[in-house]
Amino acid sequence: MARTFAFAQSWSVAAPAADVAAVLVDLEWYPRWWPEVRAVAKLGPDTAWVRCRSVLPYTLDLVLDAVSRTPPVVEVAISGDLDGFARFTLVPEDGGTRLDFREEVEVGGALALASYVGRPVLTWNHARMMAGCRAGLSAELRRSSAAGR
Template identity: 60%
Template structure:
């Protein structure tokens, strides 16, 4: 059984698109600023394994493959516990950037079956993950 998820967020943040991009494409440093990213292992020039845990007590292991690192669109393919993609579109806005995040993933097998029953809880868990991203991103760019 497979479960399909789509997530989208739009943020207006006091960061330049270039500064936001520089932090977002540097996967190996994610654990330094994004609390829900627990570990990163570089697998190759364009690939990394991330271990993520948000509010719920389980780890997701996802493999990211860089598709685009150029503004305005940053995109990765996602494999591992999830299959799909995540995309950021970064454009200038008054006072900084408009950041549009889109993610579409499929969860297969037993995890997919279990996730169907827990869909509202998993959506909340994802929102907590993205809140950590938003707060950490602003702090990381401010510290740079």
């Protein structure tokens, strides 16, 4: 019994698309700037094991496989506690880059059961995770720019 979730949102950052892509494809550094990403281990050139935890007391174990590392699309296939994909499409705009985020995943097991009554809470939890991404990514891009990277 699998349950499907789809998420989409857009936001802008004050940095060129190439700089945004450089941060997004460097999975090993996510814990430095994305608070909900608790641990990352590189499993291969295009694969990483990732542990995520937002507000709810549940840690996701995921394996991310790079599908595209080349702007305008940065995308990973997701397996583990979730199965699906997450994609950022980077759109240059005046003063920076718009990130169009799309994620589609299936959940099984306890998460699927919880989603029958707790779907709004799980959706809220994901929104909190993505708020951490937005704030952390913007801060990381400012640090990189100030350091001249």
